[in-house]
């Protein structure tokens with residue numbers, strides 16, 4: 001069997017030295033992989049239990065149209081999400097078009113003119129700068145008289161509790177905590193750390209709404225932020241919880257009163273959760289959620305594999321090869337533009353879709369430098385599928401995430417090494 005697999009990799013243009021190097025690295029990761037499988041097993045049971053408890057049936061896969069009144073599948077889907085997150089309520093909709101939109105709804109639904117948002121974990125995700133108005137932007141919350149303040153993490157990645165205490169004032173209505181580092185170099189927060197900062201904030205001001213941007217974090221641990229005091233937890237369905245099958249969508253889970261406000265903002269005051277046809281998407285939402293724990297496990301294995309492969313080749317990696325993981329993103333600092341291009345072209349060449357396309361750096365709107373992106377995905381822009389992108393600027397880091405199966409993530413990393421080797425950037 002081993003020879004058959006090797007022959008297959010050769011057919012896919014993985015050379016002997018790359019295969020040998022990668023196989024050796026993989027063999028040392030078995031204990032880590034076993035722990036990831038344990039978390040996946042627990043989360044798989046959690047998902048099944050929620051589906052059983054809510055009596056999921058094939059009637060719930062039926063399409064609704066128009067207003068979408070009595071969309072039984074939508075109601076069960078939201079009940080299942082609420083149970084998985086141990087939350088009171090959930091809003092899970094195709095009309096939440098992406099993660100940024102879900103976060104925008106959660107913020108604008110629960111804030112009023114004169115209120116202040118506090119981020120106690122530094123700068124939020126790029127797209128939120130425009131939403132909040134950190135960068136001047138039409139329609140931002142700043143235009144509605146909502147202000148923003150920020151306390152950065154300390155140099156060692158820990159919370160600046162004194163700074164947070166000072167930043168909380170009578171106008172502080174909501175704190176926003178981003179779980180994942182996103183495309184920054186700070187560490188990703190564990191759910192336990194999120195709980196710590198929430199407890200601290202609530203000890204100063206108990207009625208502050210604590211919202212967590214949960215993107216890329218779902219199912220990485222056995223608990224979610226709603227279990228450690230988060231009032232709202234928000235994410236995208238084309239990342240972890242959609243399991244690669246959800247073709248669009250976002251979710252907001254948390255306290256009933258805040259989620260209800262989100263439904264009024266998303267739809268209309270008075271209508272709330274009662275409307276919103278799902279047009280036949282419920283089956284993909286349920287099935288994707290069902291697969292999500294194992295899909296996330298595959299993506300995590302890919303990230304750990306990549307960290308170990310590139311760390312041994314002498315490239316700085318965040319997180320490093322051995323530290324615990326709290327999201328699925330892996331950063332690799334490749335030190336030169338040619339390596340960023342070769343890496344991304346390797347990921348693309350390993351894709352099931354558009355493997356024949358060769359990505360090149362281009363000037364993307366909203367970015368300060370040229371960016372190269374690799375994504376041969378079934379769902380456009382889906383980053384639970386194997387994808388990588390890198391700005392062509394020092395320190396020449398690529399951000400890599402996803403993989404619907406561990407085997408595909410593995411092929412993608414091997415192909416990236418192959419392209420680096422072909423370009424003469426590494427020697428094996």
Ligand SMILES: *Cc1c(COP(=O)(O)O)cnc(C)c1O
Pocket residue numbers: 098099100101125127178180181182213215216236
């Ligand atoms: C992806 C992401 C978002 C935004 O989600 P989109 O679906 O791309 O709009 C927000 N925050 C974090 C941490 C993310 O990773």
